[in-house]
Amino acid sequence: MRGYGMYSIDNVGWLEKDKPVCGPLDAIVRPTIIAPCSSDIHVAHGGSGPKENLILGHEAVGIVEEVGQYVRRFKPGDLVAVPCVTPNWLSRGVQNFRSFSHDRGPFGSFKFVGEKDGVMAECFHVNQADPNLAHIRPGVEPEAALMTVDMMSTGFHGVELADIGIGEKVVVIGIGPIGLMAIAAAALRGASQIIAVGTRPRAREVAVEYGASEVISYRDGPLDQQVMDLTRGKGAHKVVVAGGGPEAFADAIRMTRPNGVISNVNFFDVKDNIAIRPLDWGLGMGDKDIRGSFCPGGGKRIQRLINMIEYKRIDPTKMISHRFHGFDSIPEAFELMDKKSPDLIKPVVYLD
């Protein structure tokens, strides 16, 4: 079968591979819509170490083609959303951890691209179909369901991690799709003021549509000072970091008031060095809680996020800025994601 991926670092193209084999608990899924993600670009450029002959992609909805003999909840022909994180629920590591994401080591539940071929292929393998897949019921747009598998799940997780309460003042750093979903989730959680940080014009408009009260930019001066000015000198209760580099993270600590939380769902690079000045952290005793966590996995979470779409609590399709059609348009969509044009938020590729 054909798939799009990396021969080696910085070297992407079509790969020819054997069709994956379905285990007794597993499923083989034929993707119908996929979304390239900045994490795929990160991996292709060597951000998670050397990888070879690997099909990329971890965001897909599709049709179940085959299930293993012990699979009960899914059958061939079902339309499903596939979480980007698919834990091995039999692992004791997964049973131990709060977010199910890490298994025996960091990101151990991120199977696609992490340890096996991804979803940008004619078909792909899903471990443990029953706990890891989610049905897409009639009435839910498949492309909306596609936004739950990573963008909504991760963005909402930033807000869960920050434990945003009613009336709190929130800053979301980064207005890529994860940041936009964090803004929407903060609004759903009942935040009062939501200050978004970002520069891309189209994303700034969508940030306001999802509930941002103000959108600020690092181009207009130090971020922490701008937040202080907008919060009458007090700072934010909660800051969700969904973008930016080490400097933006240091700003996040400065702009958080005591008893506040800085919640990180942003990938930093192995070469990054985050410098925290003691004064910004109350000389180390400022009661500022720094948390960071990876997208939780599993089908139940994705099913709940799809429920939110079904009951019109959120429309994640506002983020879809580009729609491609046909299997052969995957490279074009991937390149768009890599080059990041100013109007880009999230591309999707319809495969049939």
Ligand SMILES: [Zn+2]
């Ligand atoms: Zn992703």
